[in-house]
Amino acid sequence: MDLTLLDKIYDPEQFREQGHQLVDLLANHLTAAQQASGKTIDYKTPEIEKKFWEQYPKNQDFQTLAKDIMERSIHIHNPKYMGHQVAPANPLNALTALLSGLFNNGSAVYEMGMSNTAMEYLVTEQLCLQLGYDKDARGYFTSGGTLANLTALLAARSVQVSSGVWEHGHDKPLAIMVSEEAHYCVDRAARIMGLGDQGIIKVPATNKYIMDTNALEAAYKEASAKGLEVFAIVGSAPSTATGMIDPLDKIAAFAAQHKLWFHVDAAHGGAAIYSKKYGKDLRGIAMADSVAIDGHKMMMMPSLTTALLFKNGAHSYKTFSQKADYLLSHSEHEDWYNMAKRTFECTKNMMSIHWYTLLNQYGTSGFDAFVTHLYDMGKVFANLVSERPNFELALAPQTNIVCFRYVANGLDSLALNSLNEHLRTALVARGDFYIVQTKLRGTHYLRVTIMNPKTTEDHMKSLLIELETLALTHIKSTTVPLV
Ligand SMILES: Cc1ncc(COP(=O)(O)O)c(C=O)c1O
Numbered sequence: 001m002d003l004t005l006l007d008k009i010y011d012p013e014q015f016r017e018q019g020h021q022l023v024d025l026l027a028n029h030l031t032a033a034q035q036a037s038g039k040t041i042d043y044k045t046p047e048i049e050k051k052f053w054e055q056y057p058k059n060q061d062f063q064t065l066a067k068d069i070m071e072r073s074i075h076i077h078n079p080k081y082m083g084h085q086v087a088p089a090n091p092l093n094a095l096t097a098l099l100s101g102l103f104n105n106g107s108a109v110y111e112m113g114m115s116n117t118a119m120e121y122l123v124t125e126q127l128c129l130q131l132g133y134d135k136d137a138r139g140y141f142t143s144g145g146t147l148a149n150l151t152a153l154l155a156a157r158s159v160q161v162s163s164g165v166w167e168h169g170h171d172k173p174l175a176i177m178v179s180e181e182a183h184y185c186v187d188r189a190a191r192i193m194g195l196g197d198q199g200i201i202k203v204p205a206t207n208k209y210i211m212d213t214n215a216l217e218a219a220y221k222e223a224s225a226k227g228l229e230v231f232a233i234v235g236s237a238p239s240t241a242t243g244m245i246d247p248l249d250k251i252a253a254f255a256a257q258h259k260l261w262f263h264v265d266a267a268h269g270g271a272a273i274y275s276k277k278y279g280k281d282l283r284g285i286a287m288a289d290s291v292a293i294d295g296h297k298m299m300m301m302p303s304l305t306t307a308l309l310f311k312n313g314a315h316s317y318k319t320f321s322q323k324a325d326y327l328l329s330h331s332e333h334e335d336w337y338n339m340a341k342r343t344f345e346c347t348k349n350m351m352s353i354h355w356y357t358l359l360n361q362y363g364t365s366g367f368d369a370f371v372t373h374l375y376d377m378g379k380v381f382a383n384l385v386s387e388r389p390n391f392e393l394a395l396a397p398q399t400n401i402v403c404f405r406y407v408a409n410g411l412d413s414l415a416l417n418s419l420n421e422h423l424r425t426a427l428v429a430r431g432d433f434y435i436v437q438t439k440l441r442g443t444h445y446l447r448v449t450i451m452n453p454k455t456t457e458d459h460m461k462s463l464l465i466e467l468e469t470l471a472l473t474h475i476k477s478t479t480v481p482l483v
Pocket residue numbers: 085143144145146147183185236237238239240265266267268294304306
């Protein structure tokens with residue numbers, strides 16, 4: 001047994017030296033990235049990337065290894081990053097992530113994470129009150145919006161379906177209702193739960209890509225006539241592709257009328273509960289039975305950290321058990337501090353320390369500033385798009401997600417689709433900007449999410465100019481069919 005090797009691996013002085021150097025490296029990266037110097041992505045194909053790491057020198061000096069990882073990763077802190085809905089992690093929380101990494105207090109049981117367990121209680125309590133819940137509400141943190149949505153639907157089924165699915169399995173076909181525009185993880189959660197095709201009732205969306213609540217009653221009746229027991233309805237705040245928020249108040253009223261569990265997937269936009277300006281767009285959220293909010297999207301935190309909040313705290317104890325260990329009656333003792341009884345995970349990261357630290361240092365104002373500014377910038381980008389004759393918006397944005405496309409006279413819809421697809425590929429290949437794309441009802445759109453508070457109007461203008469240049473070059477160089 002090579003104990004000297006283990007001594008080396010655990011050497012505190014090596015950690016100190018490498019850590020100091022790494023923080024310097026990261027701080028220098030942050031300065032450069034924020035000034036938009038260098039590429040946002042130096043794209044390599046998966047095969048080239050795999051080969052690079054296969055052939056990587058053994059025993060590489062750690063700083064070189066770290067630099068190579070950094071160079072070969074997307075630079076989310078570059079203000080020209082306007083792609084997926086992942087936050088540029090705030091540096092303070094990069095440090096709390098380091099703390100979590102080293103301490104590894106998994107918090108499945110209280111002793112394995114005393115501080116973070118207590119923080120988890122306090123932060124989720126604050127989130128519940130901010131949402132408009134009362135003191136009987138409870139929540140916890142879980143690893144991502146996908147898992148939070150699955151857990152919420154498991155809780156819904158446990159609470160709503162009287163046969164006791166946890167113990168006896170399904171005795172009749174069950175179903176949930178969700179907009180056709182919802183994130184795919186809701187569909188996946190329902191399938192994991194054994195609901196199958198027929199158990200996922202896709203409610204059509206309006207021309208604003210929000211759930212068409214006028215279609216709810218007919219869809220519900222049709223499902224009931226087929227013998228399905230609908231137990232939950234899911235609203236998105238907002239949905240992923242377009243960033244549009246379902247009419248939560250109307251869905252809440254429908255859920256109350258039919259005694260359905262109402263879950264809000266607010267993975268992206270739940271942070272707006274802190275926004276003085278945009279909080280009103282979440283009208284109705286306080287009537288939801290459960291709400292999922294990602295910290296690593298619109299709350300500036302490192303991945304993954306998601307809050308799952310329950311209006312009736314007792315329900316948060318019923319997901320993985322038919323009887324709630326604690327029913328929130330004041331005579332019983334609440335076992336809030338043994339987190340794994342309520343979460344899917346056994347061990348999890350010390351997620352709550354990110355939230356608690358931010359609240360401790362900046363109060364709720366930091367959250368308000370972040371989400372409000374980025375939603376404002378979504379509108380700024382949309383205005384710039386509207387001002388340019390060669391671009392059109394899919395629709396006026398409600399959040400920081402904007403879908404738009406390049407248009408040119410004489411090109412039919414197929415040619416425009418392939419032109420816009422090409423633009424996104426060409427842009428990523430150049431690497432200074434990073435944006436994504438989506439298909440809405442057969443039309444190919446470019447899609448930006450303004451995630452970075454350092455992204456300015458000038459960066460946005462340069463993006464549009466670069467897209468115009470790429471489009472003109474492409475149109476000249478190809479024989480795109482003219483109509
Ligand atoms: C509306 C919505 N729900 C859920 C998710 C999945 O969240 P996560 O990536 O944290 O699992 C996303 C991710 O983009 C989302 O936009």
